[in-house]
Amino acid sequence: MTCDSNVKWPLSGEVKRNRKVTDNHYHLVLHAGKEYLSSSPGQFLMIRPGGRDVSLLGRPMSIYAVNKDGDGACVEVLYRVAGRGTGLMAQLKEGEMVGVVGPLGKGFTLYRDKKRVVLVAGGVGVAPLTFLAKAYRNLPETGSVEVVSYIGARSGTCIVGKGELGSIGRVSVSSDDGTCGHHGLVTDLFAKDLGVFEEDETAVYACGPSPMLKKMQEIMRDRSFIVQASLEERMACGIGACLGCVVRVKRGGYARVCTEGPVFNLKEVCFD
Amino acid sequence: MKKPDLSVNLAGISLRNPIMTASGTFGYGEEFAGYMDLEKIGAIVTKGLSLRPRAGNPMPRIVETAGGMLNAIGLQNVGIDAFIENKTPFFRSISTPVIVNFFGNSVEEYAKLAARLDAVPEVSGVEINISCPNVKHGGIVFGTDPKAAFSVVRAVRGATGKPVIAKLSPNVTDIVEMALACAEAGADSLSLINTITGMAIDLQKRRPRISNVTGGLSGPAVKPVALRMVWQVYQAVKLPIIGIGGIVTATDALEFMVAGATAVQVGTANFMTPDASQRIAEDMERYLKENGVRDVKEMIGSLRV
Secondary structure (H helix, E strand, O other): OOOOOOOOOOOEEEEEEEEEOOOOEEEEEEEEOHHHHHOOOOOEEEEEOOOOOOOOOOEEEEOOEEEEEOOEEEEEEEEEOOOHHHHHHHOOOOOOEEEEEEEEOEOOOOOOOOOEEEEEEEHHHHHHHHHHHHHHHHOHHHOOOEEEEEEEEOOHHHOOOHHHHHOOOEEEEEEOOOOOOEEOOHHHHHHHHHHHOOHHHEEEEEEOOHHHHHHHHHHHOOOOOEEEEEOOOOOOOOOOOOOOOEEEEOOOOEEEOOOOOEEEEHHHEOOO | OOOOEOOEEEOOEEEOOOEEEOOOOOOOOHHHOOOOOHHHOOEEEEEEEOOOOEOOOOOOOEEEEOOEEEEOOOOOEOHHHHHHHHHHHHHOOOOOOEEEEEOOOOHHHHHHHHHHHHOOOOOOEEEEEOOOEEHHHOOEEHHHOHHHHHHHHHHHHHHOOOOEEEEOOOOOOOHHHHHHHHHHOOOOEEEEOOOEEEEOEEOOOOEEOOOOOEEEEEOHHHHHHHHHHHHHHHHHOOOOEEEEOOOOOHHHHHHHHHOOOOEEEEOHHHHHOOOHHHHHHHHHHHHHHHOOOOEHHHHOOOOOO
16 A cells, blocks of 8 residues: 555645636636735646646746635636646646645736836736726725736737726737737737836836847836846746846846746847 | 664664655755655755855756656856855754765865864765766766776865765766775765766657756666665675665665665655655654564665575
């Protein structure tokens, strides 16, 4: 006989819902501990489906929403099925347990003195930015802050989160194949509007794959806007130990995306 | 039945149980304090330390592979000065022994580090990473040449009174030859195995999946190799052995002890679930209780062949 317990992990969550929302995106809702109620926009979780005996590292996922749920929290993420880990996640059924570690990392800074917030999202990068938009809406003193969003995806069928951000402010959409909105990159769409935003009254936030963030950095190079970006990176541990998720920073050396990030001042990051 | 005795003595270091954490997978211990009880494991082995800070390799540094992962972090670490100043205060807040893994690029560097660590009271022992290139001698890896390994261990032995563990590389033809060389040089204990050199390729891009092209394979995929090497070394060398390689469950850990290990190190599993080492220690106690084993030391080398 073997000696391995089948007790539920203390670091676990229960699947409440796992729904396909586009051709390749899923919306996962977990019931987890009350510690998640303190999550801030931009923070993430490590989610690990498959149980202890399956060799699999956790997958970092930005938090999409958090709400009170009984004596714990209801935590939501959006994910794209891209490989083995997210493939296993897509098979999760209601009531199943998954490993969850979080909330992790440093989130976005909310600027209470800005008149306008601009969000630029690529793919599932829309998830933390939606959480952020709602946080701005919930600040009592910023009821009048304008939220402007740009959402890009490969194709019109992959656009996620448009409805939700649309209920908060103006949304412009782009697709690489032209099947929805602007035909081209979301960063180009954003750049065309850049002239109308006052630099000292606007905070810009971006989340998406590295090539998109690199483009954002180029666009914003000679501007004085505050630009915060949430970086996507593969991770092994998510808690600062493995040093597998680093990014080169302008002040020299590397910073850990999981611990010093995932949100960075975009101007401080080197994309090579 | 009474609580089984899980304590082991590792070259003079008393461990409350045989579960240690593997260097490079547990940071400096403090990273895991929020996810587990550090008082529930036998010892902590910290991230490999060098004389000067090291930035490490470019990205990508890690990739998941079948049954494990490849890494080429490039020995990124804070360097000994920052380690002593910023990391050791935390060690005073826990009673679990801390063993410091370190490496150098010359015999002199190894000796210098050992001497510095000898003066740090929070350090219970040192683990020598000999899987590093000898810069002064054409970059040949210390851990693949018995003579070079001997000279490193001998120099460290002469520089510290603390227990010395030599961590063996599996990337050799004959692990026993390496173990004998380290034993003869005065090591108090041997830990094995370090990662196995491997590679992963992205077919579409025809590019390596990590920037260093090759990296160290760890995780359950390496366990059979590690078990075999522990068994071989156990038969040839009298020193206490620390078994390492793909330990995810208490079953894995106890298999290493049956093969001859006095203690084990949990590595990649710490990444999968941050409380892995504590869970393994708890599950091990349960196994011993359920199987009427009063003392975990009865397991060591109990393989029936």
